Amino acid sequence: MIDDFFVRALLAGIGIAIIAGPLGCFVVWRRMAYSGDTMAHSALLGVALGYFFGINIELGVLIVGVGIALLLLFLERDGRLPRDALLGVLSHSTLAIGLVIMALMTSLNFDLMHLLTGDILSVTKFDLMVIYSAGALILVGIIWLWRSLLAATVNEEMAIAEGMKPEIAQAGFLILMALLIAIAIKIVGILLITSLLIIPAATARRLITSPEQMAIAASLIGVVAVCGGLFSSYEFDTPTGPSIVVAALGLFILSHLISMNVKNRN
């Protein structure tokens, strides 16, 4: 069964959705959507450098992602440029440099579209292995960081005063994000990764009462979106990555309608 490309795509998508749930919650709570985008865009530079140095693409993406994450942390502490402008500079310049390097490597012959919007139907058994082992690592990491990240989300200085290390937790979180982006490029592509983080989390917010519930609900909603997107892409012959995001959006709108309905009745 695992030899079937569709089953492999389904398994890969579900794996990514589960990990994206808890990470996405922190992206929403800490208002890091733009940071997520910046790290995702830098992935194109990672791909380009991966090809250039002849190393594994995911590894290239991971290295550049971690580099960008640490640079972000450092420049934010420095505080000379507002966060927003800083992200704008990094986000688009890494994307542009990646595209330029790729154009220069004329020997390369691959579909840029697949990088930008994902190529989930070409997932191999090896890809699955990478997704699930890296995914397990990310889950362990986020559980480990959970308490101090949550405390720092409520109030960073209070967390420090009470003996936590929010700076280390924050750095750890960005590294986990870089790892997720590296394994998720093939699933939804560079342009859409952030949506898989944000939309399920924002959808879950309407339905639950605790941070932990929200993380689990976001994972489940992501899984439903992946399944819905894959099946509809098969049915209507639409691009898979965007179909997954559209399915997630559908769930988001639905959850808002439901919660509005509940409020009106009360």
Added chain:
Amino acid sequence: MLSNNPTHDLKVGRLSITAPSPNSDGQSLVALHNVGVNRDGRWLVRGIDINVRRGEIVTLVGPNGSGKSTTAKVALGIIKPDEGSVERDPGLRVGYVPQKFEIESMLPLTVTRLLNLTARHSKNDIAEALEMVGASEHVSSRVQSLSGGEFQRVMMARAMLRKPDLLVLDEPAQGVDFSGEIALYDLIKDIRNQTQCGVLLISHDLHLVMAETDTVVCLNGHVCCTGSPQAVSESAEYRELFGARAVEGLAVYQHHHDHTHLPDGKVKHSDGSITDHCHPDDGHHHD
């Protein structure tokens, strides 16, 4: 200034670990020695000497931007001083109520979860702490639905649950109305009396700083003056910083509230008797 004052003696705190000093009731919890914090070439505070002992309430007063919060953050270890040193009792447990802040609306958080944020507490302890601050009915409310005063009291319960040796409160009365403010200061006094913790309290003026404050430190980038509330209010430095009106205001809080106004307009006195009006010899009231 404090550093020039030979009677201000940090050794008292250190000595008390081995032999209790007659001059202080408790061991030193945190002591700042000649602390300075510099940002972009400007000194936010400089030459700060402060000592908080067990069972002592130290209040920092000063105008906006005088470095009160910065000083408290140095004491808490949030900011590393660029000059001077901080001596903290090893194993010091800190309860911190930061200046009024908002919690991200996308974060689903009940009061109970907020109280369990950095350490888990039993249901009983939580109920007890909320009762002490008068917020029992909010045990499962969303934190974002609380009013300013309710949130501050919940944050106080949160700090209490940690059974702190040192309680640091940064403008706890912000966004709280006048009678709520008095209740808040009474609560701080109760907490100190019950737990014998040291309290470092920040306030933007002396008007309502309770009579229970042991030491007032008047800040304006440096320590202007320090001493008992009475002594500080009478000092020339304090008058210069806050003006004569603040000194008059200080007198207000020293009246005792010996009667309460009932909903039907009658007055209940401290001896339990109820009359239609206040007596001329009743203490100050604030309705």
